[in-house]
Amino acid sequence: MSVRLDVNVIIMEGACRVEDAEPLLRWLQADSGRMVDLTGAEHLHAAVLQVLLAMRPAIQGTVRDAFIRDWVLPTVMGESSLESKSQGG
Amino acid sequence: MDDLLRHFIIEAHELIQQATDDLLALERNPQAAVPMDSAFRAVHTLKGSVGLFDFAPMGITLHAAEDLLGALKDKRAGIDSHVIDSLLACIAQAERWVAAIEQTGKLPPDAAEEGYRLARALRSQLDEEPAQAANPVPQADLGWIEELIAQGRDQATPRAQHRPLVAIRYTPRADCFFAGDDPMALLRSVPDLVAVRLSARDPWPPAAEIDPFSCNLRIEALSGAELDRVKAVFRFVPDQVTLHETIGAAQEQASGMALANGGAGVAMGAAGVPGARILRVDASRIDRLADLVGELVIAKNALAHLAGQFNDGLDRKHVSQGLLASQAAIDRLVAELHGAVMDVRMMPMRDIFRRFPRAVRDLAGQLDRAIDFSMEGEEVEADKAVVEGLFEPLLHILRNAVGHGAEPEPLRLEAGKPSKTRIVLRAYRDGDRVTVEVEDDGRGIDPAAIREAVHQRGIVSADHLDRMNDADAVDLIFAPGFSTASEVTDLSGRGVGMDAVRSAVERLGGQASVRSLPGQGTTIRLSLPLTIVMTKVMAVRLGRELYGIPLDGIIETAFVPVSRVLPVRDAEAFVWRERTLPLVRLVDLLRVRPPVEAPQRLKVVVMAAGDDVVGVAVDGFAERMDVLMRPMTGILAGMPGVMGTTLLGDGSVLMILDIPELVG
Numbered sequence: 001m002s003v004r005l006d007v008n009v010i011i012m013e014g015a016c017r018v019e020d021a022e023p024l025l026r027w028l029q030a031d032s033g034r035m036v037d038l039t040g041a042e043h044l045h046a047a048v049l050q051v052l053l054a055m056r057p058a059i060q061g062t063v064r065d066a067f068i069r070d071w072v073l074p075t076v077m078g079e080s081s082l083e084s085k086s087q088g089g
Numbered sequence: 090m091d092d093l094l095r096h097f098i099i100e101a102h103e104l105i106q107q108a109t110d111d112l113l114a115l116e117r118n119p120q121a122a123v124p125m126d127s128a129f130r131a132v133h134t135l136k137g138s139v140g141l142f143d144f145a146p147m148g149i150t151l152h153a154a155e156d157l158l159g160a161l162k163d164k165r166a167g168i169d170s171h172v173i174d175s176l177l178a179c180i181a182q183a184e185r186w187v188a189a190i191e192q193t194g195k196l197p198p199d200a201a202e203e204g205y206r207l208a209r210a211l212r213s214q215l216d217e218e219p220a221q222a223a224n225p226v227p228q229a230d231l232g233w234i235e236e237l238i239a240q241g242r243d244q245a246t247p248r249a250q251h252r253p254l255v256a257i258r259y260t261p262r263a264d265c266f267f268a269g270d271d272p273m274a275l276l277r278s279v280p281d282l283v284a285v286r287l288s289a290r291d292p293w294p295p296a297a298e299i300d301p302f303s304c305n306l307r308i309e310a311l312s313g314a315e316l317d318r319v320k321a322v323f324r325f326v327p328d329q330v331t332l333h334e335t336i337g338a339a340q341e342q343a344s345g346m347a348l349a350n351g352g353a354g355v356a357m358g359a360a361g362v363p364g365a366r367i368l369r370v371d372a373s374r375i376d377r378l379a380d381l382v383g384e385l386v387i388a389k390n391a392l393a394h395l396a397g398q399f400n401d402g403l404d405r406k407h408v409s410q411g412l413l414a415s416q417a418a419i420d421r422l423v424a425e426l427h428g429a430v431m432d433v434r435m436m437p438m439r440d441i442f443r444r445f446p447r448a449v450r451d452l453a454g455q456l457d458r459a460i461d462f463s464m465e466g467e468e469v470e471a472d473k474a475v476v477e478g479l480f481e482p483l484l485h486i487l488r489n490a491v492g493h494g495a496e497p498e499p500l501r502l503e504a505g506k507p508s509k510t511r512i513v514l515r516a517y518r519d520g521d522r523v524t525v526e527v528e529d530d531g532r533g534i535d536p537a538a539i540r541e542a543v544h545q546r547g548i549v550s551a552d553h554l555d556r557m558n559d560a561d562a563v564d565l566i567f568a569p570g571f572s573t574a575s576e577v578t579d580l581s582g583r584g585v586g587m588d589a590v591r592s593a594v595e596r597l598g599g600q601a602s603v604r605s606l607p608g609q610g611t612t613i614r615l616s617l618p619l620t621i622v623m624t625k626v627m628a629v630r631l632g633r634e635l636y637g638i639p640l641d642g643i644i645e646t647a648f649v650p651v652s653r654v655l656p657v658r659d660a661e662a663f664v665w666r667e668r669t670l671p672l673v674r675l676v677d678l679l680r681v682r683p684p685v686e687a688p689q690r691l692k693v694v695v696m697a698a699g700d701d702v703v704g705v706a707v708d709g710f711a712e713r714m715d716v717l718m719r720p721m722t723g724i725l726a727g728m729p730g731v732m733g734t735t736l737l738g739d740g741s742v743l744m745i746l747d748i749p750e751l752v753g
Contacts, residue, residue, distance in 0.1 A: 018266050029296050041750040046261065046272040050306050053294040057327035067277050071310075 003039075004046075009060065010035070012048070013040035021047035028055040037061045041068055052076050094194065097138050101187045101197040103139075106443055107131040108180050112173050114447045119168035128176075129158045135183065136582050144196055146204025149328060152210035154179045162214055172214055177447065205327045208265065234333060237284045237311050254278035255282060257307040260290055270326065273308075279322050281313040327497045343614060356647040369753050374433050381426045388418045389717060391733050420607065429618050431472065438516045438525070439467035439479045445514060449487055458495040461509040466516035472525045472620040477598045479525060479615065482590040486527045486613045489587070494531030494611055504608065506530060522599075523619055528612040534605035536562045546570060564603050567591040568723045623716040624743055626735075629694060630709035631675050632682075637716065638705075639737065646710055649691045663704055674706040678730070678751040718745055 003012050003020040007029050008062065011022070027034055032055065038044075039061030044052070059077055063069040111128035114121060136151035154176055160166040182203060191198045195294040219258045234256040256278065261272040276285065286309040293299065312319050318332055322329040354479035395411045422718060442464050470476075495510035500509055501721060513528045536559040543549050544674055548568050549557075571590040590613075591601040599617035627646075649667060655662050661672040672693065693704040716735035730751040735743050 007560055008187060019300070027303045029299075032296065036246060043277065046270075046274075047266050047301055049273055049287065050289070050304065051299070051301050053306075054299050055289065055296060056600070071276070071282060072273075073103060073268055073289065075285070075287040 005034075009035045009037050009040060010057070011037045011040070012044070013042075015043040016041055016045055018045045018047045021045065021051050025051045028057055032057070033082045035060045038063045038073070040069060041042070044068060044072060045063060049076075094142065094190070094421065098187055098191050100138060101183070104131045104135040105180055105184045105187065108135070109177065109447050110144040111179065112176055113450065114452075116170060116173045125158075129155065129162055129175070132158055132180075135599065141208050142199075144186070144190070145199040146196060147183060150179055150204040150211070150323070151183060151209045153211035155216055157211045166215060175207075175210050175214060179211060179561075182207055192232045201327060209662075211332065211355070218522060220552070222257065233286075233309055234311075236310055237286060253334055255314065255316050256333045257308070257310045257312065257313045257319060258327070259310075259323065259329060259346040261304045261306055261308075261326070261329055263303045265304050265326070265329075272304065272306060275322055275326070276308055276310060279310060279312050280318055283311040283313050285310045291594070334700055369436075370433050375430065378429045379423060380417065380425070381429055385419070385422045385426065388415060389423055390477075391418070410630060427541075432634050434473045434620070435470040436473050436476050437467060437480075438476060439478050441476055441483070442467045442514060442516070444480070445487060445619060446481065448484060449491060449512065452488060452491040453495075456492060456495075457497075457500055458491055459509040459749065460491060461507070461511045462506070462702075463511075464514045469518055469523055471617065472621075475523070475597050475617050475619070477601075478593065479617070482593045482601075482615065483514070483525065485587075485590050487514070490531065490611070491529055494529040496532050500532075518619075520693070521619055523617050525615045525617065526612055528610065530610040533607040533609050533611055534563050534566065534603070535607045539563055539565055543568070543571065560604075563603055566603060599731060624712065624716055624733075626716055626718075626736075626743075627694070627713045628711035629675070629707040630635070630711055631679070631707055634681075635711055635737070635741075635743055636675070636679075638694060638696070638748060639732070639745065640713060642698075644695045644697060644702065646705070647693045647695055649690055649693050649706075651687065651691060654691065663691075663693070665693075665704065668702070670695065670702055670704045672704045672706060673752055675708075676706075678748075686736060696748060698752045703752055705752075716745070718744070 002016045003024050004011060005011075005023075008031070010024060010027055011026070024036075026050065034057060036052065036057045038061050041063065043067050050064040053076060056076070058075065063073055106411060108128050108131040111124035111131065114124035115128065118124075132151055132155045136148060137152060139148045152599065157166070157172070157176065161168055161172065182223065186196055186200060189195070189200075223511055237252065237256060259272060259276070261270060262268075262341050264722055265272065266275055276282075288307045288309070289308045293305070315386075316332060318628075320327075325333075366673075373433075391411075392415050395415060396406065398411070400409050445464070446462060449460055449462045453462075491510075494512075496504075498508045501510065504592050511530045513526075515526045516522055539562050540554055540557075543562070544554060544566050548565065548570055554562070555607060566587045567590070571586055571588065587601075587603075594601045594615050594617065595616055599615055601610065602614050602616075604614070605611040625636075625640040627640050628635045628637055648665050649672075653663055655664075655669075660672075662669050663672050664670075672684075672691075688708075691706045692709060693706050694701060695704050718733040718735050721731055727732065730747050732745045732747045737743050
């Protein structure tokens with residue numbers, strides 16, 4: 001399993017596949033305050049990505065994978081920060 | 090080409106035509122249920138047939154058209170001219186593809202791209218605002234590219250500033266995960282990414298209702314790689330991806346598309362030629378042919394029986410009677426067989442007429458004229474060669490009616506006419522001829538303008554022009570080298586004018602005439618024979634050579650004593666039935682050597698040449714015959730004075746002369 005729950009942090013490692021989307025969603029639905037750690041993630045399947053986009057969890061850790069770091073993370077974090085801004089304002 | 094494909098092509102032509110007819114009918118009356126159902130059925134059937142072959146892009150396009158038609162049928166979408174336009178564009182593309190398949194057996198290389206573009210345009214009519222969807226490359230759709238480029242610059246990628254970029258918009262299908270697609274893996278394999286934007290296709294539902302396995306992503310990206318490399322990444326999901334080469338190139342692409350659309354008319358004409366080799370025949374006509382052949386076999390057997398009796402030493406009288414009876418029977422059968430074959434060759438005007446509504450609609454659109462086009466007499470039949478030979482001339486006449494005849498709406502309203510120019514294409518039987526007319530209620534032809542143009546171009550001498558009445562002056566639109574269009578448009582003024590129409594019609598054995606009232610409209614009338622295959626000719630002798638003269642121009646044959654030939658300046662004349670007729674000698678017309686000794690009596694064929702009557706002196710009269718005249722082809726096609734040739738019973742070639750042209 002490339003996605004696991006460690007106390008309140010969802011840790012995603014290696015190549016996250018389509019079947020990882022469901023536990024990720026379940027954990028975030030159960031507690032939307034949980035953080036997601038992408039440090040060891042090498043690829044995020046689109047199904048996983050859209051759970052992140054839809055649920056906008058806080059992201060922790062420095063992503064090592066260049067593609068996720070450059071192209072995916074800004075969107076996931078950007079949207080969540082935009083969202084929090086609009087919620088705040 | 091295998092049989093299945095051949096049948097597919099025939100069927101596809103018919104279904105495409107059917108769908109076009111129905112769509113145009115729908116445009117006139119969006120509420121009509123019959124054309125709606127019929128168009129849906131035609132597209133559905135065509136899509137099904139396409140599925141039998143490896144023509145995926147065509148299938149995808151037609152599938153999209155079918156879905157859109159289905160939605161229109163269920164009133165889930167409204168019918169307007171945009172919808173009809175995009176459906177017609179799809180059908181026109183299908184027609185070009187069928188033409189390509191007919192020639193090469195496969196779709197052209199750009200079919201995939203074109204197909205997905207059309208399918209997208211059609212689908213967008215279903216999903217989005219009709220106004221946005223009307224444009225094949227909606228401008229509103231290109232805004233995201235600029236945003237992305239701006240984003241790419243924000244991210245400090247100076248390389249992105251001045252080089253072509255490929256903009257990608259990838260909207261994966263909702264069920265794509267089940268197909269094993271991972272859109273993010275595809276995005277990862279795009280070379281040289283410059284900017285990426287990930288968003289939701291539809292707003293996210295509340296957290297509890299999220300379906301993780303239904304893809305709701307929209308991926309937009311810019312790549313600095315070549316279009317082909319980017320395209321290769323998405324080769325398995327082309328229906329879900331839009332690729333644009335950025336800004337400058339995007340416009341280029343759009344104009345290229347417009348060009349391709351503009352070329353549709355040309356492609357249509359070209360496609361019509363190979364398709365025209367096929368003749369669809371009512372089965373009962375074939376049955377009649379089979380019956381006649383059966384009778385012919387019996388008649389032949391009777392002949393064999395007679396030959397046997399002759400061998401047995403039957404008396405001559407009996408045999409000759411038998412021969413005569415047999416000859417008469419065969420004669421009758423051959424005549425009937427000929428009639429039956431002619432019947433097979435008869436086809437209704439509908440087969441070419443049905444292509445005109447779309448052509449007129451396209452022309453009217455391009456020239457911004459409001460046209461009320463109608464057709465009458467589609468069921469009138471004529472020989473296949475006549476009907477098919479009329480397509481080009483009629484298209485040209487209709488172009489003129491739209492381009493020159495129809496006035497802009499404000500002018501019409503000012504003149505108290507209905508806002509739409511009425512153009513009627515009409516065919517009717519007229520004895521053993523068929524008449525086809527194009528009538529418009531446009532501005533008509535001004536004889537003064539014609540005289541002016543003719544005078545400027547020096548087509549007719551000023552003296553001659555002054556003596557002409559208005560009707561004759563208007564008739565000069567058929568003169569070679571005449572064209573009044575002051576500006577040359579790509580529609581009407583292409584160097585082939587009405588003279589091409591007249592000569593095409595005359596080649597079919599017909600005549601073209603014009604009647605026009607300034608301010609009230611123009612009627613171009615083409616009168617054609619029902620069949621052009623059998624021609625009655627009279628053979629004449631010149632030295633040892635035989636030539637044919639079509640019998641329908643001959644008034645009579647006469648013997649004229651040389652003493653009655655009167656020299657008139659450097660020409661000759663003779664008196665015939667109290668009229669003085671010009672006499673021409675065929676030897677002079679054909680520039681062959683005159684006979685060694687001049688006869689005491691001239692053998693003269695009195696015949697009509699245009700409006701005049703002339704006598705043509707020949708060396709001898711030979712028999713009259715029905716011949717299958719073959720028009721001159723190849724390098725002989727332009728040979729003046731010869732209408733065609735036929736083979737004589739002894740295998741020699743008979744040239745059939747066009748005396749009016751020789752005299753002219």
